[in-house]
Amino acid sequence: MKCEDVEQGLIAFVDERASAAERRDVESHLAGCAVCRARVQEFRGVSNLLGELPAIEPSFGFDARVRQRVAAEPEPGWFARLVPQGRLALSAAMLVALTVWMLKLPPNRTVEPAPAAAPVAAASSDQDFDAVKDLGVLENYDVVTNMDALSQLVPTKTPEAPKPDANQTQSND
């Protein structure tokens, strides 16, 4: 048996708290290992020295201070008595608060999903725009649709139609 194998049992051996099997193993190892024999001897010395440390007495007034602090403790409230586990009480309170908060939220505005992809890219962008224009951020949608800049911009792309953007925006309405 190697030194490392008996290390864990050495303190129990020194303090005579080792089990019979542990004690047998250590004794068998010590018979052939001078290093561990010296170590056990020194551990015994350490253990004896630790025993020399005197005990102290709590100072005068210690008990009175404890009693004073205990007397100042408030009685547990009705909620704590109802739900004695502190963490459980906190979790329950958080759950209630979360539920109340969620109930007070306005109904969720879900954006209609865009229809299946159209073969024409322009139609797809119209559908996207249809979906987007309902969002609250576009408060001045009417102003945006009547902007001259838009009417000038689109005809350069599709010159055949005289006012394609106006038609387009009409259809979008």
Add this chain to the structure above:
Amino acid sequence: MARTDVQLMLDVKAGDEASFDFLLQKYRSPLVNFLNRMVRDQATAEDLAQEVFLRVYRARKQYTPSAKFTTWLFRIATNLALNSVRDNRHHRMGISIDAPADGDDAPPLELKAREMRIDERMIERDRVEIIRRAIRSLPEKQRAAVLLHKYEEMDYGEIAGILDCSEAALKSMLFRAYETLRVELAPLVIQAAPVSRSGREGRPS
């Protein structure tokens, strides 16, 4: 017939203040001594011991006897002591890493002091102080393990429960702690060795 600690605590839970006082009388001294060896001075130890009793009292309504009372009590004490030691170390490091040591607590930060410590302490301080400082030189968890093992005479299972580790880890921790103490206390151990040897030769090993 004497009531057990668990019974006393259940009585406290039921509102019997006298049972709390009984527990206070029974454990005030072990707790203050344990904490005094864990932290740097008696005043801090007593503050922490008060806090332990206060936490026991606060927890009375939720108390369920799932473990030994002493395991619960010393677990509270150990956690408070470990936090105090760590807070204190951070505080000291925050002030100045080069600050001179106060009289009571040797600075493990000063590497140079390590070479001089034994000789200086042999001259300047008595045995008890050397032993006390050797214990304080241990890492906090090892220190707690040694104190609970040596002074509270708890069994390995209970100490492992307090320190939240396996028994094998605890035995390993104790071995490392004794290795450190063997070095730290070498001059005293050597002085004591002839006496110890002669005292033990008759004892079966």
